[in-house]
Amino acid sequence: MHAQFTVSTRGQGLYEITDQIVSWVREADVDVGVLTLFVQHTSCSLLIQENADPEVKDDLLAYFSRLVPPASDPSMSYLRHTYEGPDDMPAHIKAAILPVSLTIPVVGSRPALGTWQGIYLFEHRDAQHCRRLIAHLV
């Protein structure tokens, strides 16, 4: 069982996709299994994080922007892959630190997420992008 999803992004940030993933799993009607989500890009990530307080998303974005500053920041002057813009190589670095895929058990035809867990696409580029996700259910 597999499907392709697209997520439209408008700059850096966390885009919640929990609802569309939960709906797809429910329609697939698999009682117990494992869901794999995989993003076919090297400058965005998938993330499971708290979906209660929106300030958590802001703080995550702020933290990772400091952990991996833009290539224009003096501390990043050693970077060589800079011709695609100051946000490009930092996006690759964040895409190394944060997951490219998620593996979530399915129980009772639902991803077995905890009460506060939501599924996000974490966009690391500034420009608009259309991101492709592959979902697979065993």
Added chain:
Amino acid sequence: MHAQFTVSTRGQGLYEITDQIVSWVREADVDVGVLTLFVQHTSCSLLIQENADPEVKDDLLAYFSRLVPPASDPSMSYLRHTYEGPDDMPAHIKAAILPVSLTIPVVGSRPALGTWQGIYLFEHRDAQHCRRLIAHLV
């Protein structure tokens, strides 16, 4: 084949769970397959790490405490989600950097861990917690 485990934690640190996971896989009696472990929280992680020298655990804890200091640290003054305590938002950040799930091949009814690999729950909160893990075996 799936099961739920709970892990009691008493503050930040790495809690080894290798033995209970290996026992469960042995009892499941699946010769070749894939084991998925998933933690239903956004302020702790799962980690595969060296289980030989306990100083590795201390050093990992020390490193991540410096990489993501408490919200009370001046360098973290930009954080906004702070009303659940100075260890809360840093816990979410560490739970973004470190894995929420582990996928381990099973060969000969055993997780195919290397000689020095152990499975840990990495607790990022200071208070006592009871953490829920979902294990799934294909």
Added chain:
Amino acid sequence: MHAQFTVSTRGQGLYEITDQIVSWVREADVDVGVLTLFVQHTSCSLLIQENADPEVKDDLLAYFSRLVPPASDPSMSYLRHTYEGPDDMPAHIKAAILPVSLTIPVVGSRPALGTWQGIYLFEHRDAQHCRRLIAHLV
């Protein structure tokens, strides 16, 4: 369906293994499924990253060498597990931050990698090593 691969490394860096993994999946002749790759070590990682411009690999190596400096660096003087060399404990830390396993959907007997995605073993030790990988296909 499972197999063991070995990767010879000659110091820190990213070693591309896309071709051998893609070949193995093609020979396994599974139309739709999930590929799990797992590295049986605690001082190297697996990574999906851009395989177009080799400078991306250099920049990733440079970034992670700064994020986790050698134990001989004054900023790392708190480390205690240092008797296996100044690159050892930093290798464990990088192996915590970066993935020990990868989960990739398989569609049309191919790992569903995006256009620019390659699969790498990321070696964190200075000395030569022979790294073992377990591949599993459902």
